[in-house]
Amino acid sequence: MSELSFKNKVVVVTGAGGGLGRVYAIEYAKRGASVVVNDLGGSLSGSGSNARAADVVVDEIKNKFNGIAVANYDSVSDNGENIIKTAIDNFGSIDILINNAGILRDVSFAKMSPKEFGIVIDVHLNGAYKLTKAAWPYMKKQKFGRIINTASPAGLFGNFGQANYSAAKLGLVGFSETLAKEGYKYNIMVNSIAPLARSRMTENVLPPHILKQLGPEKIAPLVLYLTHDSTKVTNSIFELAAGFYGRIRWERSSGQIFNPNEKYFTPEAILNKWSQITDFQDKTFNKTQHPYQLSDYNDLTTKAKRLPFENDQGSIKVDSLKDKVVIITGAGGGLGKSHAIWFAKYGAKIVINDIKDPASVVEEINQRYGSKTAIADTHNIITESQQIIENTIKEFGRVDVLINNAGILRDKSFLKMTDEEWYSVLQVHLFATFAMCKAVWPVFLKQNSGYIINTTSTSGIYGNFGQANYAAAKAAILGFSRTLAIEGQKKNIKVNVIAPHAETAMTKTIFSERELRNHFDASQVSPFVVLLASEELQKVVGKKGVNGQLFEVGGGWCGQTRWQRSPGYVSLDPHITPEIIKEHWNQVTSFPKTKSINPSSTQESSMAILQSVQKAVAEMSLGGGxxxxxxxxxxxxxxxxxxxxxxxxxxxxxxxxxxxxxxxxxxxxxxxxxxxxxxxxxxxxxxxxxxxxxxxxxxxxxxxxxxxxxxxxxxxxxxxxxxxxxxxxxxxxxxxxxxxxxxxxxxxxxxxxxxxxxxxxxxxxxxxxxxxxxxxxxxxxxxxxxxxxxxxxxxxxxxxxxxxxxxxxxxxxxxxxxxxxxxxxxxxxxxxxxxxxxxxxxxxxxxxxxxxxxxxxxxxxxxxxxxxxxxxxxxxxxxxxxxxxxxxxxxxxxxxxxxxxxxxxxxxxxxxxxxxxxxxxx
Ligand SMILES: CCCCCCC[C@@H](O)CC(=O)SCCNC(=O)CCNC(=O)[C@H](O)C(C)(C)COP(=O)(O)OP(=O)(O)OC[C@H]1O[C@@H](n2cnc3c(N)ncnc32)[C@H](O)[C@@H]1OP(=O)(O)O
The missing domain is CATH 3.10.129.10 (Hotdog Thioesterase)
Incomplete structure (x- = not known):
């Protein structure tokens, strides 16, 4: 097979002063590319700045490999555009962008400061945004671009002590999926990788015998293969380490449909069919899918409406919400309002938070369910989250459930998206979710219980044209929530995430008026949310409960979404090349039914990878005839x-x-x-x-x-x-x-x-x-x-x-x-x-x-x-x-x-x- 050449290609690698980035830069240069080696030169904790790291790599490229490279010392999040400018100024274009720079601020969520959260988001997510934004017009114009965003198993599954990092890393996946959709017709291919590599970051975390197998040189071949101009792979996520290469994709259950009428589509009816919702077998009305977009709700709703009017209510009555105190953000209308009414129906006390007009909802609820059932709160969810919790405790004496629902949209094609549009969407969705969770967390820890339901979106899960900002923020919320679920488990705090199919502004941009009337109904989401906040569900499910899970809900259909990974390909070749990856591409990406797995945690995923490698070693060790x-x-x-x-x-x-x-x-x-x-x-x-x-x-x-x-x-x-x-x-x-x-x-x-x-x-x-x-x-x-x-x-x-x-x-x-x-x-x-x-x-x-x-x-x-x-x-x-x-x-x-x-x-x-x-x- 002929060698994949990168001659005449201009590559920017961020964080290329060491670890993965350095190996990428060298490998590209060895194959003829002109490389911008960006590194701030800081220590792992991100402080300090000397130019050495990038310079050393550039010298190595020039002297050892006779390659072409130039150093850049800018911070990705502060001056990301400058890094792209370095490529343009020195080499005249930008063809391949590897967003690799990252920092860690690992700390339990209880102790995580807003600064520690913000800076990690800033370097990983905003940094990738800045560079991509600057590179995008060039790539679009020249009808060629390859972008790799670096996610992490911690982002896919959550990881203890990494609420910030998980958010940033899954945010990058949502961002990439959107870019892939927008870039495809311009031959801009965008993929995410979730490597488990030996680097300055992992050295402190993994035992030496495992570290030994985790060289960055085993990650680079996939990155090079994905970014070659002959490779048309896009919108994909890969997990890789130690010679293992596998693809990971979303798997959505066939789920369950219900007649979505207000009388019989209840938390009880959903609970009665819970095992069907989380069942990944095909059903007559729907198949389990590996989608790139939201469900065909038109079809599902039509089928749901044909069902008998009365959904079976089962034998368990949901009454654990009686007198529970629920905070709902963005509850002045739409979904939030609907959630509030449903919680009130189930006996809860509600704080209706909305900066606009919570009073009318409060009035409506109190009229129907008795005075003092609901109170209004107009505090700002980003800057005044603490006051919202204090206000709640003052009025009701406690908090049991937090529903983060508020959001805004600033849809725009990525080319036209302004920084303001990017940052404001991140603020209202991600930073507000962080701030609200952070404020309620000590209360939940102290009382040894609590429910958080965060709101993502199908745009966050699958990416969506014109919503790079929203997809990034919503995916980040999912990654964040998964870490919270892990950290809260011992303290009986359950954190789950829903992707509702009823978001006013968003649905308006996607569906026609007729379709909207057909199945845009917030009340078809709220019973699910009530159930997620109930003790009855946790009891039915048993030991581990429902925690850290993702559900798609709307129009009478409810389903669960999880990861599925291909059995992948393992190479024990000490010098793996992009050509070897190319040759085995089918093995990397195919999903045979019996051998694909559904990892649900970073540990499970990493162990499965290392076991695949060990199995290959064993096969070779034990003769491997x-x-x-x-x-x-x-x-x-x-x-x-x-x-x-x-x-x-x-x-x-x-x-x-x-x-x-x-x-x-x-x-x-x-x-x-x-x-x-x-x-x-x-x-x-x-x-x-x-x-x-x-x-x-x-x-x-x-x-x-x-x-x-x-x-x-x-x-x-x-x-x-x-x-x-x-x-x-x-x-x-x-x-x-x-x-x-x-x-x-x-x-x-x-x-x-x-x-x-x-x-x-x-x-x-x-x-x-x-x-x-x-x-x-x-x-x-x-x-x-x-x-x-x-x-x-x-x-x-x-x-x-x-x-x-x-x-x-x-x-x-x-x-x-x-x-x-x-x-x-x-x-x-x-x-x-x-x-x-x-x-x-x-x-x-x-x-x-x-x-x-x-x-x-x-x-x-x-x-x-x-x-x-x-x-x-x-x-x-x-x-x-x-x-x-x-x-x-x-x-x-x-x-x-x-x-x-x-x-x-x-x-x-x-x-x-x-x-x-x-x-x-x-
Ligand atoms: C052609 C095929 C080639 C295969 C190649 C394999 C790859 C090679 O490279 C690997 C090797 O060569 S390893 C080197 C050689 N083997 C060893 O050194 C193992 C020595 N044995 C031990 O350490 C203990 O017996 C130990 C650890 C095995 C068990 O000790 P304990 O945990 O103390 O067990 P114990 O409490 O006594 O018993 C528990 C249950 O296990 C059964 N059991 C015990 N020893 C066993 C053994 N050696 N083999 C099979 N079963 C064994 C006991 O009966 C008991 O079962 P139950 O609970 O049903 O009564």
Missing amino acids: DSGDSGSNTNPNDRIFSYSSRDCILYNLGVGATSKELQYVYENDDKFQVLPTFAVIPGMNALASISMDELVDNFNFAMLLHGEQYFKLNQFPIPTKGKLKTSGEPLQVLDKGGKAAVVVGKFQTMDANTKKPVFYNESTVFIRGASVPGNKQINKINEREKFAIQSFKVPTDRKPDFEAEFETAKDQAVLYRLSGDYNPLHIDPMVAQSVKFPKPILHGLCTLGITSKILFEKFGVFDELKVRFTSFVFPGDILIIRAWKIPNTKIIIFQTFDKCRDVTVLDNAAIKLVDDTVKSKL
Whole structure:
């Protein structure tokens, strides 16, 4: 494949003095681009400014790569336009913009100051806005542009201590989606990436063995691929780290429709169908979708209205809102007013906040539901949020529910959008939501309960033409809310988000009058909001409750929206290139039904990424033999293992053979042979054909230990070269008290040409920290070999018939691994430490190989072997092998003891001799 060139392209990379940005800048320059390396030169906390960081990168580009680059030291949020000007002044255009600069101000929401919130929004979101705004006219004019905005898993899912950062990062996603829609016809492609990379930011947060895999050089190839002029990908979000590349997209449930009449479309009716709302199966009236825009409400409302007038009210009455105190912002009309009336209907006391005219709503409510049901409040929600809370407590004595509903619109195509239009929309939506939540938070913390319902919009979720400001603000509210939900969980504070399909001004811009009459009705949203603030819903849903969730509601339809991620592509290539990404694009972006996942937290998402990487490492570590062969009727789980005398010698050396034993180490020796335990090697090579990560929950490859092994030899002597085919399948998948999982796999190995059986293995792995839910357990114990599940206790009434000592070499594992088990646990001190071993341990099969070599030489050929690995061995330890002949049988029971650690390491173990009268025939 020809190299993707960036010759004659002008690239601006912000925050390029280090980490990700630096690597981007270098990679672009190496491929011929002219690069503006922007960096303020500040420390991680954003203070100070020296020109060094950007200069160093520019020098590196010029001197080391003979590339073209110029430094810029402006702050993205203060002088973003200047950075673009640097590109124009020096190189005459701007083609590719990578908004990468960022700062952190991590602090719990309770302690977060408005300044800490504001500055993070300013650098990430306003910074990206400033640069994009300045670049946009050039890109539009030249009909070419590529923009990458840097989101984060914290933005997608929320993250403790990062309310500011989550808001900014998801805000960037909403912003990008809108730009993608507006830019498409001008060949401006806009995408977001959510990388989990090793950088100054992550260094303090992640453990070293994980950090090791998270190099920025693994992020850059996707960014370069996405921004190449031959790439037409737009409006997409990617999660990536450590060689994993996946796409993440919205998934909207088919949901539930109700007849949307005021009498029977109630919180009770919605509660009665809650499981349907959050159900992501297709239904007759609607499908689960992966949309780029809001639901087809025309269709849904029409169907909803055809339903019987009476919605089933179920058996649970919602009465927990009686005398609860609810603050609703922007409640002087529209949705807010409707919410207020519905809360009043359910017995709540309401603070009607609106800078315009709350009095008429108050009057209406008090007339209908009794005086003092509602009070008016005209404080400014951005600057006077504290007074609103104080006023509420003064009047009603408490606050239970906060509904952030107020908003404004300043719709304009991005080209024409003014700074005032951008900032004012952010102020009223995002900063007001922040200020109101901030003011009510201590009250909720103190009373150990509270409900917040924030209002996003389908424009925020999917982006919308002419609403870059609104989409950014609304998406930011969602990211912000998710972090609040996480932080509030322990204190019983529930934070959820709705995207109502009934926003006066917005709907007016989208729908015709007729359509509006058909389904613009605020009262079709409010019952859902009342339910979200009720205790009844939390009780019905159970332990975790409804928290941090996003719902789309309107016109009688209610649905839930969440993330869905592709299984993605993992490259273990140490030098991943954009070309490799291009070649595997289909894998990066396709969403096969059974393998796509729905991560719901930063931890879940990151763990799933790292597990995909570990799985790939495991597949490679454990031999990773070719799957199948080119013939027809091949099972994808089959693994081909070709070997030669060289592999036999390597194996023999790994389990203790020396130059004094030519039969094991010299292929021209008359008695050249491979030891019987070689039988485990093709099985081990096929271990990766069993997807442990799918069989058990919380799979972590580094936590996997070899537990037991059984094998049977169908042929002896074992051929010293050949092509073998092994098929693997799980026989048992069991949970060990929720603390570990045990997986037993069977591996049938045959000669790939003659199809004659050669070996049969049953291998047990013990996975610490993993669990197996009831419905995933497998127990085909009846299919297991008798010898494999037999118990072999050493006779305690007599001394062993045989005893031998063997000193393992310090480099035993280093040598043994070359037979195909490249598990880093046996060589990488960092990996070993991460799973609580002080240093790398020896392969269980190496200890077994050493032991059975000695037994083989003493007792002769055996055709069955079974062992349990009871403790680990460090390379260099001295082993004591003990064996007992069981009278009148062909069975030898054995045990291996680690003299240095004073512990039995192989136990419950036996071999079955082929002929107990002869020694090794060899
Ligand atoms: C061909 C396939 C190749 C596979 C390759 C694998 C990749 C390799 O690179 C990995 C390795 O080589 S790891 C090195 C070798 N293995 C070891 O060092 C493990 C040694 N064993 C231990 O540490 C403990 O026994 C330990 C930690 C395993 C268990 O100890 P405890 O947690 O103390 O367990 P315990 O409380 O005694 O028992 C709990 C339940 O688990 C069952 N169990 C115990 N040891 C087992 C073992 N070794 N294998 C299988 N099951 C085992 C117990 O029976 C008990 O079950 P139940 O609750 O049902 O009674």
